[in-house]
Amino acid sequence: MKTHIISDAVWCIPIDVDTTELFEGIWPIPEGVSLNTYLVQGEKTALIDLVQDRPEAPRQVETALASIGSDFGKVDYLILNHLEPDHTGWLREFREKNPHGEIIATAKGIQVVKSFYKIHTGLRAVKDGETLDLGKGKVLTFFEAPNIHWPETMFTWDSSSGTLFSCDAFGSFGALGGRLFDDDFNETELKFFEKETLRYYANIVASFSAFVERGIQKLSGLNIACIAPSHGMVWRRDVKRIIDRYLRYVSYSKGAGEREIAVIWGSMYGNTKKGLDAVIKGIESEKIPYSMHRVPNDNVSYILADAFKSAGLVLAAPTYEYAMFPPMAYAIDIFRRKHIHNKTVLYIGSWGWIGGAKKEYEAAVAGLKWNNLDPFDWIGTPTDQDLASLEARGRELAQALKA
Ligand SMILES: Cc1cc2nc3c(=O)[nH]c(=O)nc-3n(C[C@H](O)[C@H](O)[C@H](O)COP(=O)(O)O)c2cc1C
Ligand SMILES: [Fe+2]
Ligand SMILES: [Fe+2]
Structure with a gap:
């Protein structure tokens, strides 16, 4: 499993999911889907979003961490932007491998950690706008983004690299097959992912379009260099392309569909x-x-x-x-x-x-x-x-x- 460098202290570990499965037990993914975990390194180490409890995924993340000299035990903070089990299913096992790290989520997210995973210690609830200083100039900021996709969802923002960890927002179906960035794909491939982004939105996010609009408004003051979602490609060449696409989807929900x-x-x-x-x-x-x-x-x-x-x-x-x-x-x-x-x-x-x-x-x-x-x-x-x-x-x- 390949680890991709986003900036000097930010890595992405995308895990491709099998094409024979149904996403959320409903939606076909004949071209697969990726589950992206991120690692941010200051003096302290933060892991952002975990993986589903699938046979291979945790071991693949472990191997990828080893390739950059890290492991689950070295994680000081596990940041959970969203508690759906595609990003958290392996949480109890993570806790066994890492008893000391702090699990960070919104207050609603912490409730889900307790109710889904029966973990009651080492938890920290963060509020909208709260920061986490990792040292060496890495300060992460959390922005609540309720209902994109569950009520407890938040974004994590790394101002020093201009990276937004947006979880389900701006994500798509479609496995990445060893590539990651928007500039790794040609226009035909980008068109394929555009279709899979629309299908992902219509299947997973469409019910919450009003919240998507509010979430995007919240980002307006940020100088975003990179959008790093938890499914699909990372945007760095053309961040505007994916934001505009999402704004168009919001407009569909208001009646401005394509002719x-x-x-x-x-x-x-x-x-x-x-x-x-x-x-x-x-x-x-x-x-x-x-x-x-x-x-x-x-x-x-x-x-x-x-x-x-x-x-x-x-x-x-x-x-x-x-x-x-x-x-x-x-x-x-x-x-x-x-x-x-x-x-x-x-x-x-x-x-x-x-x-x-x-x-x-x-x-x-x-x-x-x-x-x-x-x-x-x-x-x-x-x-x-x-x-x-x-x-x-x-x-x-x-x-x-x-x-
Ligand atoms: C299993 C079945 C149930 C049907 N139930 C009704 C019915 O309750 N009321 C009715 O007016 N026609 C009913 N029909 C007749 C169909 O609505 C009618 O044949 C219609 O032309 C079928 O259109 P289609 O060729 O596009 O399937 C039924 C037909 C079938 C095969
Ligand atoms: Fe989700
Ligand atoms: Fe997800």
């Missing part, structure tokens, strides 16, 4: 799909770009990413047992949970004898802050008249995005 449409559809025997094809014709006639996802075939993780960034949605699904086609009901429920708000949305679907999907749709989205175009459903195969109406609905949706 495109995420089409999410499901169909048992093709009747809904026939109607959807007419809607797509209408969208294409207005030259608005769109993405397509079929449920349940496509994982909701990717659907969330496209739905989050798009200003418009088409949801197309038939009636199933007097109600919504179940995989679409699940997708809508995830949109509610993940605060996919302020979208312009068209629902369409076919039914066989009495319907039910449209009624469930209308009830399900009542609280979603969506601009709903008139839903359209029909019996069986769409007639020519239905198809003409559906095409008009597609045009109407596309035009609404241009307004």
Whole structure:
């Protein structure tokens, strides 16, 4: 496991996680994800964020520490920006290897150390703006950043190197494979990580966009040379690029989505799909770009990413047992949970004898802050008249995005 030098007294140890796992037990990571630990050296040694309790990870961190002449026993302060177990799962074992060091977190973080790991001594709660002097000119400052991603989250700031240890904020899915910095990757690779940053945000952070905005405002007075998140690459060539990207994501949550449409559809025997094809014709006639996802075939993780960034949605699904086609009901429920708000949305679907999907749709989205175009459903195969109406609905949706 490679250790990367960020500045003369700051190192990063990124551990790549297996692609077969589900992140948080839900989200697929076919390209992996990294868990980044940082070491800051003054006269005293601080380790920032730990690793998940996975078979290989702690040993990999240990090997990396050894390569720079350190080990767990030499750590004076373990700073936990965020207590989610992807960064803390190995905490009890760390404590056994290091009984003397102080564990530092916000007051809420310390509560989690106690409740999750039953560790009750050697803990220090820090407040917003509090500093920790490591000696040799290394002074760390802590900034509370609640709900990016859990309530106890904070950022750690090293003013001497201009490095912000931002934990989940500014992070992404995607393993690093031995590289670390934004200048280690070419534009194609950066584009890949951009997609994985969006998916990470939509899956993990989207519900907390208001807090992300406040967190970024808090950073406005800092001269940031380097953003060092706990997942994904470290930004040093173009810090503004990742901050601007996050500001754009915040704007998506307020309704300023990209002028495109995420089409999410499901169909048992093709009747809904026939109607959807007419809607797509209408969208294409207005030259608005769109993405397509079929449920349940496509994982909701990717659907969330496209739905989050798009200003418009088409949801197309038939009636199933007097109600919504179940995989679409699940997708809508995830949109509610993940605060996919302020979208312009068209629902369409076919039914066989009495319907039910449209009624469930209308009830399900009542609280979603969506601009709903008139839903359209029909019996069986769409007639020519239905198809003409559906095409008009597609045009109407596309035009609404241009307004
Ligand atoms: C398992 C199943 C359950 C269904 N339940 C209902 C129902 O409760 N009410 C209804 O009007 N139609 C129901 N239908 C009929 C479908 O809604 C109808 O065939 C529709 O055209 C299917 O659209 P699709 O071809 O896009 O799957 C059901 C069909 C299936 C296969
Ligand atoms: Fe997290
Ligand atoms: Fe995390």
